[in-house]
Amino acid sequence: MRKNLLIIIGVLCASAVFANGPFEKAMGKNIPAMFTAETSEALQNVINQLNRIGEAEGDRWEPYYYAAFGYIRLSDMHEGGEDKDKYMDLALETIAKADLIKPEDSELEALRGYVHMMRIVVDPATRGMKYSGMAFASFQKAVALDPENPRAHYLLGRMQFGTAQFMGNGDGGACETLARAKELFASEKPESPIAPSWGNKTNEEAIAYICKKEESE
DSSP states (O other), X not given: OHHHHHSOOTXXXXXXXXXXXXXXXXXXXXXXXXXXXXXXXXXXXXXXXXHHHHHHHSSOSHHHHHHHHHHHHHHHXXXXXXXXXXXXXXXXXXXXXXXXXXXXXXXXXXXXXXHHXXXXXXXXXXXXXHHHHHHHHHHHHHHHHOTTOHHHHHHHHHHHHHHHHHHTOTTTTHHHHHHHHHHHHHHOOOSSTTSOOOOHHHHHHHIIIIIHHHHHO
């Protein structure tokens, strides 16, 4: 399931109808590539492209959002905790750049929580208390900033389940949260072709894995 969390079906983004401007063309090429790159070298190249686009534009947060997502994916491609932390540090630095352009944004806060959640994976026993609190705080803030953001609910649901499993306590409310995410994904209308739109498929997978499992026990 942890791999499924990261292997987001980014090809859905590729099906969007991008505008014909140079920025949109560049993003239309690099967003799908970020989700589908299969090696760390290929993914790093895409991240570099996204960072360059962000620097060239100066007033667009989206390139940094997807570059940060790329760093999260890169962290998962490495086994050592030191390497994982290095890429997660870069993800937070890149999110901070986007924050300067679009402060107090639900998508960016949810992505920040995603980084905190993945920090736990490095060493759950020693990191769980610190980073679970940080992840929950970010996800709850993301929901408060935009209650209609399905990714905020989806990631919160994953965090609820992971924490409950660690504590040996059911689903921790995850099924209710994931069900809400499902409703929001069904009605989502992204504000632009390059706005975040990922998560529906993995939310469905999480519901199938977590909630059906709970029902059978």
